[in-house]
Every structure is written in C-alpha cells, then in structure tokens.
Amino acid sequence: MTKEECFYLGRIVGKFSFKGEVLIKLDTDEPETYTEMESVLVEYNENLVPFFIERSYLHKSTLLRAKFEDIDTEEDAEDMVGTDVYLPLTMLPELPEDKFYFHEIIGFDVIDAEHGNIGKIVSINDTTSQALFEIDKDGKQILIPMNDEFIQKLDKKNKLIKVITPEGLVDLYLN
Structure with a gap:
C-alpha cells in the first residue's frame, strides 16, 4: 500500500x-x-x-x-x-454531502460567482493558519482561503465547488 x-x-x-x-x-x-x-x-x-x-x-x-x-x-x-x-x-468516515476531505477535491473546478470558472484545484495548502485552495488557471496560481463564508456550493458528483470571493481577490491573480 x-x-x-x-x-x-x-x-x-x-x-x-x-x-x-x-x-x-x-x-x-x-x-x-x-x-x-x-x-x-x-x-x-x-x-x-x-x-x-x-x-x-x-x-x-x-x-x-x-x-x-x-x-x-x-x-x-x-x-x-x-x-x-x-x-x-x-x-475514512463518510462525510455529509456538503463536507469534504482535502484529497477528495483535488481536480475539482472552481466556479466563482463573478469570474466563472477560475481553474482546477491542484492542491490544498494547510501549512498556513487558514487553509488555502491552490487553483491552476492556465498556468497561473490562484489562492483562495478555504472559508465557509466563501464556499457557496459543493457538487461532488460534477466535481465543482462554487465560491463567492471577496471583491478584487481573483483579480489580483488574473491581472
């Protein structure tokens, strides 16, 4: 193993x-x-x-x-x-549909309310005080805090996480 x-x-x-x-x-x-x-x-x-x-x-x-x-x-x-x-x-114990283990969401698409699809989760950075989604968008890295207030919906079946990010956060990485 x-x-x-x-x-x-x-x-x-x-x-x-x-x-x-x-x-x-x-x-x-x-x-x-x-x-x-x-x-x-x-x-x-x-x-x-x-x-x-x-x-x-x-x-x-x-x-x-x-x-x-x-x-x-x-x-x-x-x-x-x-x-x-x-x-x-x-x-691992089974989790409710709205919860996830970090390893489960690698490869999920992240859909932002303002920007649409902002990329795929490539890893979770949990070495900081606030765990972060590490997202790849066409070779650019986007970091979004794993905050319950930002996560709008988890769709395990379609491998999607819908988020509402603070204004300007995604723009920092894309511009």
Missing part, C-alpha cells in the same frame, strides 16, 4: 510504559473514532509497515495509548517514536 492510498492519522510522540506501549498524537477532531482499530500503517524508511493493535484507548483527549503486537519492550517502543501513522483511505 502506498501513501497516496492512505491518510495521515498522526504521529507516535512517545513511549508510555516499559511494556512497549506508545502514545500516538491523533490529527483529528474526533479521536474517539479511532479507538477500535485493528491495525495501522507506520512509516519506516519511506515504507508503510502494518502493525496490529492488541489494545488502545484515549489518553488525555487526543493521545491514543496503543499496544502493538510484537512490540514488547521500552526499547522497541523507543524505535517507533517520531514515526508517522497512516490508515487506508477506505477507513
């Missing part, structure tokens, strides 16, 4: 006990969704390695305390600290 077929779940941030337990910092708004997993994929040397989970439960809200099969010592757990944890995309 490749990273493209997976989503980032979190990072192993520490060991918990001398019995090989680890703490996974979950990157989710609903950590309780991930307490009953059978296995996860851990990134080692750019490969995703499956690990089966013996037991897990939430520890201090967004930390998942997990015991993996065959990780039985503090030293084994120490080797895992700092690694990223993934799950297959098929394990």
Whole structure:
C-alpha cells in the first residue's frame, strides 16, 4: 500500500510504559473514532509497515495509548517514536454531502460567482493558519482561503465547488 492510498492519522510522540506501549498524537477532531482499530500503517524508511493493535484507548483527549503486537519492550517502543501513522483511505468516515476531505477535491473546478470558472484545484495548502485552495488557471496560481463564508456550493458528483470571493481577490491573480 502506498501513501497516496492512505491518510495521515498522526504521529507516535512517545513511549508510555516499559511494556512497549506508545502514545500516538491523533490529527483529528474526533479521536474517539479511532479507538477500535485493528491495525495501522507506520512509516519506516519511506515504507508503510502494518502493525496490529492488541489494545488502545484515549489518553488525555487526543493521545491514543496503543499496544502493538510484537512490540514488547521500552526499547522497541523507543524505535517507533517520531514515526508517522497512516490508515487506508477506505477507513475514512463518510462525510455529509456538503463536507469534504482535502484529497477528495483535488481536480475539482472552481466556479466563482463573478469570474466563472477560475481553474482546477491542484492542491490544498494547510501549512498556513487558514487553509488555502491552490487553483491552476492556465498556468497561473490562484489562492483562495478555504472559508465557509466563501464556499457557496459543493457538487461532488460534477466535481465543482462554487465560491463567492471577496471583491478584487481573483483579480489580483488574473491581472
């Protein structure tokens, strides 16, 4: 399985006990969704390695305390600290029709209320305080904040996102 077929779940941030337990910092708004997993994929040397989970439960809200099969010592757990944890995309919970995961909307056309089709979403920049749609319009990059007030309609079936952008925002990129 490749990273493209997976989503980032979190990072192993520490060991918990001398019995090989680890703490996974979950990157989710609903950590309780991930307490009953059978296995996860851990990134080692750019490969995703499956690990089966013996037991897990939430520890201090967004930390998942997990015991993996065959990780039985503090030293084994120490080797895992700092690694990223993934799950297959098929394990993502179903979202309502008006919500989306970032990976789902890559390739969607963006229709602006004033300018019409302003291009295709090529990626999402979530490294800033406000996530941004990165849109390609004939080789020009357009950045639009992913703000609920700007998103008018999401049409997954036709791969469209209709937006109402602040006056002048799109013009900054097109002129």
